[in-house]
Amino acid sequence: MTRQADGSGGNKGGSGRLDDVVARARRERDERLKGYRELSLRIHPWVCGRCGRSFTRENLHLLTVHHKDHNHDNNPLDGSNWENLCIYCHDNEHARYLDHQAGAGVASGTPSDGRQDATNRPFERLKDLLKPK
Ligand SMILES: [Zn+2]
Numbered sequence: 452m453t454r455q456a457d458g459s460g461g462n463k464g465g466s467g468r469l470d471d472v473v474a475r476a477r478r479e480r481d482e483r484l485k486g487y488r489e490l491s492l493r494i495h496p497w498v499c500g501r502c503g504r505s506f507t508r509e510n511l512h513l514l515t516v517h518h519k520d521h522n523h524d525n526n527p528l529d530g531s532n533w534e535n536l537c538i539y540c541h542d543n544e545h546a547r548y549l550d551h552q553a554g555a556g557v558a559s560g561t562p563s564d565g566r567q568d569a570t571n572r573p574f575e576r577l578k579d580l581l582k583p584k
């Protein structure tokens with residue numbers, strides 16, 4: 452799997468307002484992430500912990516840092532809560548976690564219309580981005 456990520460990001464048209472929110476949240480998140488991402492990349496090898504894909508400086512932006520316990524505020528400096536994951540595996544990981552939560556009966560008031568099965572789920576990412584500190 453050496454397909455080039457196209458970075459198309461899922462611009463589906465529609466509400467530009469959401470795009471704004473996402474863009475801003477992304478920037479704020481980037482600011483916040485900078486610290487531990489760099490640290491994690493320094494501690495851990497540039498390899499996805501799931502699929503084993505390795506990264507270089509050119510595509511390092513596709514390698515993200517995942518919090519093993521899903522708590523973004525838990526950042527031990529020894530890196531024990533961080534895992535380097537490529538963006539695909541990272542998305543997967545979070546989708547699974549959310550599915551698990553939903554399955555466990557967490558009341559979220561999300562309407563379960565079966566039409567939300569698209570692989571691209573911008574709102575899940577948004578939820579993650581907007582997570583309060
Ligand atoms: Zn991966």
Ligand SMILES: [Zn+2]
Pocket residue numbers: 516517518541544545
């Ligand atoms: Zn994560």
